[in-house]
Amino acid sequence: MDHNPIRALVHARALLARDAQTRAILRDVRRPEEILTDRDLVHLLDLSRPVAVLLVAVLHFIPDEHDAYAAVRTLVDAMAPGSFLVVSHVEQCPELEAAVRHYKQANAPAVPRSVDEIARFFDDLDLISPGLVNVQRWRPDDQKPCLDGDVPCYGGIGVKR
Numbered sequence: 001m002d003h004n005p006i007r008a009l010v011h012a013r014a015l016l017a018r019d020a021q022t023r024a025i026l027r028d029v030r031r032p033e034e035i036l037t038d039r040d041l042v043h044l045l046d047l048s049r050p051v052a053v054l055l056v057a058v059l060h061f062i063p064d065e066h067d068a069y070a071a072v073r074t075l076v077d078a079m080a081p082g083s084f085l086v087v088s089h090v091e092q093c094p095e096l097e098a099a100v101r102h103y104k105q106a107n108a109p110a111v112p113r114s115v116d117e118i119a120r121f122f123d124d125l126d127l128i129s130p131g132l133v134n135v136q137r138w139r140p141d142d143q144k145p146c147l148d149g150d151v152p153c154y155g156g157i158g159v160k161r
């Protein structure tokens with residue numbers, strides 16, 4: 001239940017070695033200012049032009065005391081109009097109570113949130129159709145879901161006005 005950030009970074013950099021436009025950095029989303037000023041990204045990112053910020057399966061590991069909403073707001077505020085925010089987040093539901101208890105032993109405890117709480121990450125953004133939905137239903141006609149039935153995870157894409 002532990003993570004090794006250095007091993008993850010080395011692996012990501014190896015995967016991206018041939019891509020001059022993509023970077024993996026070792027930063028904490030709870031401190032978005034450090035992401036926005038990272039020297040490996042500053043020369044690559046032009047935040048005056050639209051970008052995409054992908055927070056996929058990340059925010060449910062940020063406890064309330066670290067204010068995930070403020071972290072996301074800082075990133076969104078730095079983005080140019082026309083930029084995208086992609087979020088997937090585990091839903092608070094009875095089926096996950098045992099897993100949440102198990103994750104309390106980890107260095108990154110799980111914090112499932114209600115669908116309304118997940119929707120708050122998209123405040124002041126325009127959601128792209130189909131909106132904030134169960135990830136298995138995001139584009140159901142495009143591909144067969146990897147699991148039968150819904151999974152307790154919601155996702156959406158918002159565009160900054």
